[in-house]
Amino acid sequence: MGREDVLDQAERRTAAAVARRYYLDGESKVDIAADLGLSRFKVARLLDQAKRSGMVRIEVVEPVDDAVLELAAQVRDRWGLRECWVVPDSDAPQQDVGRAAGELLGRLLGPQDVLGMPWSRSGHAMVDALTTLPRVPVVQLSGAAATTPVDSSTVDIVRRASRIAGGGRQVFFAPLVMPDAEAAEAVRRDVAVRDTLGAASTVTVAMVGVGAWAPGESTIHDLVDDAAREKVAAAGAVGEIAGVFFDDRGRLVQTSVSRRVIALSGEQLSAIPTVLASCHQPARAPALAAAVRGGLVTALVVTAEVAEALLELSP
Structure with missing residues (x-):
């Protein structure tokens, strides 16, 4: 600006x-x-x-099928969500969900808020479609994945969002997962890492992805070896958000991999008032449901297929 x-x-x-x-x-x-x-x-x-300046926002709202609106209302009410938006199934679900998530994020944010963003494929898709945000600061909530299917890092996601918001940013350069706990502890002592992750406690709205603990369904699952994957599963984890593991009731689970992750803590995540997650993969519905059960996610943007899968599960 x-x-x-x-x-x-x-x-x-x-x-x-x-x-x-x-x-x-x-x-x-x-x-x-x-x-x-x-x-x-x-x-x-x-x-x-x-x-x-964001004082005036102009949007063109496409007509939404009544059945989709009803489906969203059913998921919202059944799961006690603050907001739930359902995107009709299409040939480009990731892009469509990302676009809707960006619109909902803009509505959830107010000038008093602080936006937090970790690495996630859904976060990348959302920022890719983002055109406007209120003037808020943006805080990076996790390190960057070494190998991802898209050419984007956590720092890139936060920088792009902060350019649109115009409220400043806090970022750091570090991997998402370190080889061992000792190396991770050394990285956390870096001033930029320490201060930025400390600022995660000021975040009031977060945009996250929810990973299921299965091949291809979690960035972290795909970054660690088989032995580590088995230990995480044995600890009862069914999913993760930025390396914060949780069980099928949404309770925080500490694992050996947790100590290797450079990201906000489970306690910090739990304290964020509004956590928006987006999902277009039906296979992740059980993990998504667990995150909502535990209060780790309070708002959703999903496809109709994912919404229907959530309605088949028990809160």
């Missing part, structure tokens, strides 16, 4: 009044200018700045 887009307090009040009269009351720029003693060019500039 350039200096010409920054409004002082008086200009913000004037811009709000101009925007309200133009967009909500349908008054013309000429009439507003004449009534407020401004030039038409000044009115046009204030309207443009109101949009750039």
Whole structure:
């Protein structure tokens, strides 16, 4: 955001009044200018700045099938979610879910919030489709996966989101999973890592992915060896969010891999008031359900197929 887009307090009040009269009351720029003693060019500039600052948000809402809305309401009510959006099944479910997640994230965030984002494929898809966010700071919640199916790191995701939000960011450079607990502890002592993960305690809204503990269904599962995978499963973990493991009731599970992960703690995740997860893979529905049971996830964006799978499970 350039200096010409920054409004002082008086200009913000004037811009709000101009925007309200133009967009909500349908008054013309000429009439507003004449009534407020401004030039038409000044009115046009204030309207443009109101949009750039996030004071005004314009969206085109595509018609949604009533059956999809009903499905979303059923999942929301059954699972006690703050929000649930269902995207109709399509040929590009990841992109469609990512686009919807970005829209819902913008609605969940207010100017007082702090946004947190770990690495996830769903987070990448969401940022890829993101066009607007309120002016909030963004905090990185995990290190970067060494091998991912998309050309994007956690730092890249946070940087892109923060450029759109314009509220600053806290990032660090570190892998998501270290070879052992000692190496992970050494990385956590790095000032940038320590301070950024400490700032995870200030996060009020997080956008996360939920991984099921199975091949191809969790980034961390695919990064560790068979022995580590077996130990995590033996500990009772059915899924993870940024390396925070949980069982089928959504209770936090500490594993040998937990000590190797560079990410926020389970306690920090549990303390975030609003956690939005998106999912287009029906195979992850049981892990997603477990995360909701435990209160680790409070809002969802899913495909119709995933929504139907959630309705077949017990809260």
